[in-house]
Amino acid sequence: MGSLTEENYIKSIYALSEATGEVYVSELAKKLDVKLPSVNSMVKRLATKKLVAYAPYKGIKLTEKGKKEALAIIRKHRLAELFLVKVMGLGWEEVHDIAEQLEHVNSSRFYERIDELLNSPKFDPHGEPIPDSNGKIHTQKRTSLIDLAEGLTATITAVTEDEKSFLDHLNAKGLQIGDAVTIKKRELFDGSITLQHKSKKEILLTHQVAERIWVEMTVTRS
Amino acid sequence: MGSLTEENYIKSIYALSEATGEVYVSELAKKLDVKLPSVNSMVKRLATKKLVAYAPYKGIKLTEKGKKEALAIIRKHRLAELFLVKVMGLGWEEVHDIAEQLEHVNSSRFYERIDELLNSPKFDPHGEPIPDSNGKIHTQKRTSLIDLAEGLTATITAVTEDEKSFLDHLNAKGLQIGDAVTIKKRELFDGSITLQHKSKKEILLTHQVAERIWVEMTVTRS
DNA sequence: ATAAAATGTTAGATGCCTCTAATATTTTAA
């Protein structure tokens, strides 16, 4: 087990490499809110521990060992988020910061039990996949709001994006996980979508927002 | 908020001072499993932060500020233990180490919610009182197994002692929080007690063990 | 009352993680 700081570096390197492939010292410094030399010396330490492969002036890459550690932390983070929402009844927009701390708890028993209580979930409340205990991510086809034709009804299952501003936006519109919505109108012009919500209110979502909302089709009986 | 290490020092100083009044550098070193000079320099740091009062070669005392911080940590520890047992279904003997980590989580929301879910509990699963959010401990008369007369029936509500060996001992005897027991026989000779348990088994407890078990009298209707 | 034992402190070093200031390399643009 590395230190808390080390875990945060590993996690950030993983996240950045998922997003952009290569990871640079400057990006990492920005993400972790530390200065360049701090990153430089930490990356060197991580390299001696064989957690990253690193050559000066070149990008940073996680080794297999590093990747495994990253996935273990991400698993804990996402399990924690789901647990905070489903078991503890916290709002999806307020769980991220708590999960940032819980992800560093070192107790297989604790996370085993969370996994059991949640019935080995595959996605966290923001729609991100939860790696299994071996670090394997089971990706699975998912349908976004923008994939639905007009008139269809579906249930919101998750959202991507951890950002509080996004989650607050959805809350302000009155949307929650589990809500049933019907596509009222799809604007060809700007890709925005008008929903019919259970509250009977009509809700207008921009394309940018709608594509981040995952749904499950409501089965229509014949 | 102090560092994790600082919190552990504060907590240990509080625990030792509860047990013995005065706290000495050597006791603290033993409890925290570090060498004397480490304690010495940390205590000096804590003194400059006004968390402890300290004069060389004299004992260590928490200031009001230090005491407040200690009680906040203890509150979090005990809430966490109860939560792990009651909400997550973990065994009382396995929650201590996890709570040692959760007690450092910095989120009033998290602990507010735990407190709510547990309905503002007054005692943790080991029978220790839980300070309220102002650091006040509501002590309250409690009845131990050794206070009961023969023939009386009561329900186990908690135990003192955090030690795994003690908790394992009780588990081995088949005793759990919530179990109803009847006092079958009290030995004058050695203070041991024979219980009638719901499982219909008779259980023999030494005085030393029985006095650490808290019970609530079962109300007898007329 | 003093020597031995127990306890506590100081000095100086190390690892982790961060910083600023100075320098080096790589990329980009004139």
Add this chain to the structure above:
DNA sequence: TTAAAATATTAGAGGCATCTAACATTTTAT
């Protein structure tokens, strides 16, 4: 193609938390 801009590294220092070795004080027991 070379100067400017962007990016990365090194050097050196500081705070936190720990250690070992050497020294100081207090307690205890003869």
